[in-house]
Amino acid sequence: MARGTAYAGDFLRGRRRPVRKDEREDLDIVEAAILTLLALIIGFTFSMAVTRYDQRKNYEEAEANAIGTEYVRADLLPATDAMSVRDFLRRYLDQRIASYLSREEREIGQTDIESAKLEAALWSAILPAANARPTPVTALVVSGMNDVLNSQSRTQAAWWNRIPVAAWGLMGLIAIASNLLLGYGERRKGALLLLVLPAVVAISFLLIADIDSPRGGIIRVLPHSLIALSHSIKAQ
Numbered sequence: 001m002a003r004g005t006a007y008a009g010d011f012l013r014g015r016r017r018p019v020r021k022d023e024r025e026d027l028d029i030v031e032a033a034i035l036t037l038l039a040l041i042i043g044f045t046f047s048m049a050v051t052r053y054d055q056r057k058n059y060e061e062a063e064a065n066a067i068g069t070e071y072v073r074a075d076l077l078p079a080t081d082a083m084s085v086r087d088f089l090r091r092y093l094d095q096r097i098a099s100y101l102s103r104e105e106r107e108i109g110q111t112d113i114e115s116a117k118l119e120a121a122l123w124s125a126i127l128p129a130a131n132a133r134p135t136p137v138t139a140l141v142v143s144g145m146n147d148v149l150n151s152q153s154r155t156q157a158a159w160w161n162r163i164p165v166a167a168w169g170l171m172g173l174i175a176i177a178s179n180l181l182l183g184y185g186e187r188r189k190g191a192l193l194l195l196v197l198p199a200v201v202a203i204s205f206l207l208i209a210d211i212d213s214p215r216g217g218i219i220r221v222l223p224h225s226l227i228a229l230s231h232s233i234k235a236q
Contacts, residue, residue, distance in 0.1 A: 031181045035197075038174045042204050045171055048163055049211040056214060056221045059155040060100070064225035066151040067093055070144040071233060076137050081129045088125055089148075092118040093230050096152070100223040103215050119149055159214045175201045 071089050074082040095118060099111040126145055130138050182197055210217035 031178075034174065034178050034181060038171075038178045038201070041171050041174055042201075042208070045163060045167055046204070046208050046211075048167075049208045052158065052161055052163075053211050053219070053221065055161070056155070056158045059151065059158050060221055060223055061225045063096060063148075063151040063155055064223075064229045066144070066147040067096075067226075068229050068232075070141070070148050073141050073144045076141050077126065077129045081125060084125045085122065088118055088122045090230075090233060092122060092148075093226060093233070097223050097226050097230060100221065100226065108215075115152065119152070122148070163208070163212050171205075175205075 067089060071086060074085040074089070076082075077085060092115065095111055095115045099108065099115060102108045102111055122145060126141055130142050179198055179201070210219050214221060
């Protein structure tokens with residue numbers, strides 16, 4: 001689309017009279033200004049995408065830490081309750097890994113349902129001990145379980161936090177205007193320069209969209225910390 005816009009500007013220039021010398025300076029100023037604005041918008045949007053990507057990585061690590069800590073704290077519960085909590089935590093960990101790796105809507109929905117059921121089961125598993133022995137030690141286990149559940153909620157919120165559609169629309173409009181002006185102000189007909197800006201803009205848009213997409217594309221947040229925790233638990 002950007003390439004077509006650049007050639008459309010070149011076509012309009014060919015259909016009208018050539019740009020006069022006294023108009024060329026004003027056209028160059030406007031073209032430089034809008035290209036600078038496009039570069040700033042792309043830079044800010046790229047920064048937004050990278051920040052959100054880093055946030056999703058940090059929350060994945062926080063999830064693994066919360067689950068691993070609660071798995072250890074289960075020792076503070078009575079033996080029967082501790083065994084039940086650990087079993088639920090292992091199953092919950094597998095579901096969280098599957099949630100990160102899922103791409104299809106059906107798989108995502110299924111893992112979300114299973115995770116919600118296991119969260120309820122985890123909370124129910126510590127309630128008997130918490131009610132029977134309301135001590136600071138038991139409160140530590142309850143606090144750890146609360147961290148496990150909250151970490152999943154923060155992760156989900158981070159995955160929903162995407163670049164606004166309005167930002168994409170503004171960036172697209174500025175890119176179209178930039179290519180149109182570039183084509184209109186080009187001095188040589190059919191110059192290779194008309195291909196450079198559209199290609200750079202398209203690559204930038206693709207990279208930003210890839211980073212901003214939690215599940216699609218090449219650059220994704222993989223559950224390395226959760227997988228490492230799963231292997232450590234199974235090794236025990």
